[in-house]
Amino acid sequence: MSRSTRDDAQASASRILVLGAGFAGLWAAVGAARLLAGTTHPHGPVEVLVVNARPFHSIRVRNYEADLDVTKVPLADVLDPIGVKWLQATVTHIDVAQRQVEVQSADGGTRTLGYTRLVFALGSALVHPPIPGLAEHALDVDTYEGAVRLREHLAALPSRPASAGRYTAVVIGAGLTGTEIAAELPGRLAALAGDPAQVRVVLMDRTPKIAQAMGEAQPVIETAMGALGVELRPDAQVAGVTVNGVDLVGGEHIAASTVIWCGGMRANALTAQIPAEHDELGRLRVDHCLRVRGVDDVFAAGDSARSLIDGKQPSIMSCQYGRPMGRYAGHNVAADLLGEPLLPLNIDWYTTIVDLGPWGAVYTQTRDRVLVAQGAQAKRTKRLINGERIYPPLNRNPADILQAAAPTVQTPPPDDVPAC
Numbered sequence: 179m180s181r182s183t184r185d186d187a188q189a190s191a192s193r194i195l196v197l198g199a200g201f202a203g204l205w206a207a208v209g210a211a212r213l214l215a216g217t218t219h220p221h222g223p224v225e226v227l228v229v230n231a232r233p234f235h236s237i238r239v240r241n242y243e244a245d246l247d248v249t250k251v252p253l254a255d256v257l258d259p260i261g262v263k264w265l266q267a268t269v270t271h272i273d274v275a276q277r278q279v280e281v282q283s284a285d286g287g288t289r290t291l292g293y294t295r296l297v298f299a300l301g302s303a304l305v306h307p308p309i310p311g312l313a314e315h316a317l318d319v320d321t322y323e324g325a326v327r328l329r330e331h332l333a334a335l336p337s338r339p340a341s342a343g344r345y346t347a348v349v350i351g352a353g354l355t356g357t358e359i360a361a362e363l364p365g366r367l368a369a370l371a372g373d374p375a376q377v378r379v380v381l382m383d384r385t386p387k388i389a390q391a392m393g394e395a396q397p398v399i400e401t402a403m404g405a406l407g408v409e410l411r412p413d414a415q416v417a418g419v420t421v422n423g424v425d426l427v428g429g430e431h432i433a434a435s436t437v438i439w440c441g442g443m444r445a446n447a448l449t450a451q452i453p454a455e456h457d458e459l460g461r462l463r464v465d466h467c468l469r470v471r472g473v474d475d476v477f478a479a480g481d482s483a484r485s486l487i488d489g490k491q492p493s494i495m496s497c498q499y500g501r502p503m504g505r506y507a508g509h510n511v512a513a514d515l516l517g518e519p520l521l522p523l524n525i526d527w528y529t530t531i532v533d534l535g536p537w538g539a540v541y542t543q544t545r546d547r548v549l550v551a552q553g554a555q556a557k558r559t560k561r562l563i564n565g566e567r568i569y570p571p572l573n574r575n576p577a578d579i580l581q582a583a584a585p586t587v588q589t590p591p592p593d594d595v596p597a598c
């Protein structure tokens with residue numbers, strides 16, 4: 179039975195409501211708390227409340243890795259020490275005119291939350307085009323839950339009857355996520371099969387080249403995939419996915435127990451409920467201070483927002499932009515409430531560091547993806563990012579947590595991390 183509650187806690191106080199606790203939302207909440215700490219709002223206390231579907235901050239960029247436990251950061255460890263409230267619930271409806279958000283908790287109960295200022299940071303989701311069988315049979319690494327499903331699926335392969343495609347995996351989509359999971363699979367499948375000769379991993383894309391958008395990293399990725407034994411299938415058009423594998427346009431069938439879809443992301447569908455301009459990826463257009471254009475009391479950050487990040491070019495859905503967008507959105511939403519000046523966000527660098535499994539990694543800079551490092555050297559940078567740089571402080575120390583949300587832009591990741 180579902181229950182519905184009107185939440186009136188906000189009646190006597192101002193509330194900054196942050197939707198989402200990913201790379202943008204978590205940092206927006208901490209950024210707001212940082213500015214509010216020690217200040218007095220003329221109309222009484224200001225509450226920062228975060229709504230997130232899970233009770234943890236997901237280090238989503240690590241979903242291609244085998245160990246998923248390290249990708250979960252309990253919200254309580256970061257938000258409780260600094261007095262930020264949080265609620266595990268799913269956002270179902272946003273009413274900007276009434277300044278209300280409807281949420282549903284795991285037990286089916288619904289609540290309506292009021293707000294004074296809103297930060298929209300619900301991220302993005304994998305796009306599923308209407309390819310027959312794709313939604314039913316393909317796995318993914320888009321979310322923590324998807325990555326867990328993949329892990330459980332792989333672990334169950336040895337108990338299946340022997341068949342041609344038992345240890346074959348087809349990865350469809352050779353962008354960043356497809357490349358990263360494809361590089362991991364030969365090792366993961368060989369460990370399960372006990373015999374690398376039984377393993378086949380295919381990375382396919384409809385583009386004329388695999389990892390076509392990767393600039394100077396493209397040939398490096400081809401070399402790495404060759405060394406890892408991953409078959410590359412450019413120019414491949416998928417006609418359908420079945421429980422037995424992949425059918426290609428032209429009639430070829432690839433027998434595979436594992437099919438992983440990595441076909442691109444689109445902004446969270448709830449962006450459509452904000453009456454503002456959206457771009458072709460469904461993202462909310464925000465100004466340099468992360469305020470949604472035309473909706474004064476709503477800010478947005480991360481994959482759900484499109485800002486001109488260097489003053490000219492649109493932000494790219496990424497954690498490297500999502501985290502600073504979050505910090506600035508949090509600072510600015512609180513500053514707006516306090517009547518203080520807002521800070522514009524400007525980031526003049528862009529990097530891509532693609533994990534290539536046991537082969538290493540590849541590191542490029544700029545949107546043209548100029549090669550900076552590869553192999554073991556780039557892998558050290560990737561480990562630094564995935565293991566340290568993108569984590570909040572985990573020591574429950576309020577000063578450290580708040581300081582990490584200061585509205586500043588980091589320098590690009592180093593390419594000379596010393597070997598241990």
Ligand SMILES: Cc1cc2nc3c(=O)[nH]c(=O)nc-3n(C[C@H](O)[C@H](O)[C@H](O)COP(=O)(O)OP(=O)(O)OC[C@H]3O[C@@H](n4cnc5c(N)ncnc54)[C@H](O)[C@@H]3O)c2cc1C
Nearest residue numbers: 198200201202231239268269301480481495496497498500
């Ligand atoms: C496998 C993989 C590898 C990647 N590698 C890189 C990389 O190397 N470098 C890089 O920069 N980027 C990378 N990315 C992209 C990066 O993960 C995203 O750009 C980033 O997570 C965006 O941050 P965000 O806060 O906007 O969204 P998210 O991190 O997705 O956070 C959104 C949050 O909102 C919550 N949420 C969503 N809907 C609801 C709802 N209705 N109600 C309540 N809560 C909800 C989610 O649970 C989540 O906590 C990778 C992505 C994947 C999947």
